Amino acid sequence: MSSIAVTWIVGGHPYDENAFDEMLKSLDGIESDICEWPEASSLFTAQGIQEFHREGRILALYDLPGIQFNRGSEPNLIDPSSDIVQAWEHIVALGVPILAMHHAIASWPTWPFFAELLKGRFHYVPARLRGLEYTDSGWANPVRQMFDVVLPDHPICNGLPEHFELTDETYLCPVFEKEVTALITTRASRETTEFSSAYAAIRRADQGNWQHKPESHLVAWTHQYEKSTVVYLQPGDGPLAFGNIHYRKLIGNTMNWLEQERLRTNEE
Numbered sequence: 001m002s003s004i005a006v007t008w009i010v011g012g013h014p015y016d017e018n019a020f021d022e023m024l025k026s027l028d029g030i031e032s033d034i035c036e037w038p039e040a041s042s043l044f045t046a047q048g049i050q051e052f053h054r055e056g057r058i059l060a061l062y063d064l065p066g067i068q069f070n071r072g073s074e075p076n077l078i079d080p081s082s083d084i085v086q087a088w089e090h091i092v093a094l095g096v097p098i099l100a101m102h103h104a105i106a107s108w109p110t111w112p113f114f115a116e117l118l119k120g121r122f123h124y125v126p127a128r129l130r131g132l133e134y135t136d137s138g139w140a141n142p143v144r145q146m147f148d149v150v151l152p153d154h155p156i157c158n159g160l161p162e163h164f165e166l167t168d169e170t171y172l173c174p175v176f177e178k179e180v181t182a183l184i185t186t187r188a189s190r191e192t193t194e195f196s197s198a199y200a201a202i203r204r205a206d207q208g209n210w211q212h213k214p215e216s217h218l219v220a221w222t223h224q225y226e227k228s229t230v231v232y233l234q235p236g237d238g239p240l241a242f243g244n245i246h247y248r249k250l251i252g253n254t255m256n257w258l259e260q261e262r263l264r265t266n267e268e
Contacts, residue, residue: 003031004259005057006099011037012064013103019239020062027252037065044087053094056266058258061100062236066108067124072204075124077110088113095227095265097258102236105173106137117225118232120175120216124198129174138172138195138212141237145170146187147219147246155257156183156222156231156250164246169237175216184220184250186234220250229261 008024024032035043040063042048052059068076080088091098098117100107106122108114112129115121121129123137144167149157170188172195188194192212200207219234231254241247 003029004255005055006030006032006060006255007043007052007057008032008034008060009037009040009043009063010034011040012067012107015062016238016242019242023242023248023251026248027255030252030255032060037063041083044084046083046086046090049087049090049094049096053090053096056262058097058099058255058262059091060255061098061104061107062102064103064107066110066114067106069202075202077125079110080108085111085113088117092117092226092228095229095262097262097265098225098228098230099254099258100230100232102169102234105171105232105234117230119177119180119221119223119230120173120232122171122173122198124202126199134174135210135212136197136199137174138192138210139169139198139201140172140188140195141169142167142240143170143188147235148185148187150182150185154181154183154222155260156220156253158253159249160246160253166235166241166244166247168235168241170219171234172212172215175218175221177216177218177221180218180221180223182218182221185217186219187217190214190217227265229258229265231258 066078100118105118105120106124109127115129123134126135147164147166149160149162151157170186172190191214197207197210222231235241
């Protein structure tokens with residue numbers, strides 16, 4: 001039986017490379033390549049995606065493009081190039097399966113498409129989304145969380161306990177939860193008082209009276225975007241997650257299911 005081929009896109013946000021690599025190596029039957037921005041730009045072209053699709057690969061996003069952080073000052077927000085826009089049009093039209101993880105939900109903040117693709121957005125700066133004004137999102141780390149599997153019969157949740165603990169960063173940000181299939185929720189608080197302002201953090205500023213309304217407890221979900229099956233997993237900040245046996249099971253299950261979805265799509 002051939003291995004499942006996965007390309008992970010990284011860059012734009014720091015992470016523990018050693019712990020991440022150890023997790024990837026622990027996944028039986030899965031061969032992972034890592035492609036980092038700006039080199040990843042060669043993939044995100046119409047031709048690059050056509051070749052990616054022919055190779056039968058899964059696209060895994062652990063990157064943060066579209067925003068450039070400037071320590072202690074305002075970030076630069078960057079629009080996607082026409083090549084990147086066209087590449088993503090090909091991705092969803094061809095049915096490339098997609099896993100997006102953790103900070104990837106903050107990608108391309110000026111591009112409405114990306115929030116629709118992932119069904120949510122973490123805002124590093126105040127922004128408008130679906131006609132509503134949002135303050136910047138909240139983060140809390142580390143947080144010892146209890147997760148609840150809400151769809152145990154789904155292949156992604158296969159073999160996971162009904163409840164399990166994980167210490168990891170958690171987000172307070174908009175999620176379009178009525179438009180997705182919910183897989184896992186967190187019991188971590190969604191109240192502003194338990195979070196810090198993302199905008200204040202990147203500017204090294206005092207957050208003052210920052211407030212954010214409570215948001216969804218969802219931390220793992222899936223949905224279909226055109227022909228692509230999309231999975232988003234909010235946990236995944238660092239070693240405490242990467243080394244967790246249940247988290248590794250979650251990643252492995254996701255890759256195996258996305259591979260089955262890739263084969264199903266190709267048969268249609």
